[in-house]
Amino acid sequence: MTDPYEPPRPRDYALQEELDSLHEQESEGHSTPDEQRRAGQLERRLHADEQAAEVREQREHDRETGRQNEDREERARHRR
Numbered sequence: 001m002t003d004p005y006e007p008p009r010p011r012d013y014a015l016q017e018e019l020d021s022l023h024e025q026e027s028e029g030h031s032t033p034d035e036q037r038r039a040g041q042l043e044r045r046l047h048a049d050e051q052a053a054e055v056r057e058q059r060e061h062d063r064e065t066g067r068q069n070e071d072r073e074e075r076a077r078h079r080r
Contacts, residue, residue, distance in 0.1 A: 012049055015042050 022039040025031040031039075 009049075012046060015046055015049075018042060019046065 019039060019042040022031060022035050025035060
């Protein structure tokens with residue numbers, strides 16, 4: 001639901017950069033258990049942020065739809 005052309009927020013970008021670095025270390029066999037836990041935390045946080053953004057977007061869409069419906073009802077009342 002999020003716009004793929006919308007740039008990521010700076011925080012999400014920083015988290016993704018750190019996560020990519022941790023994944024690279026893991027693929028090279030250099031990651032520690034702490035780094036693996038951190039990678040899991042980052043993945044969950046990014047996923048939660050994505051879901052929250054989708055919820056915000058849906059709420060905004062619902063508000064806009066509600067406004068449009070109210071406008072239509074108002075115009076219909078004036079026509080009568």
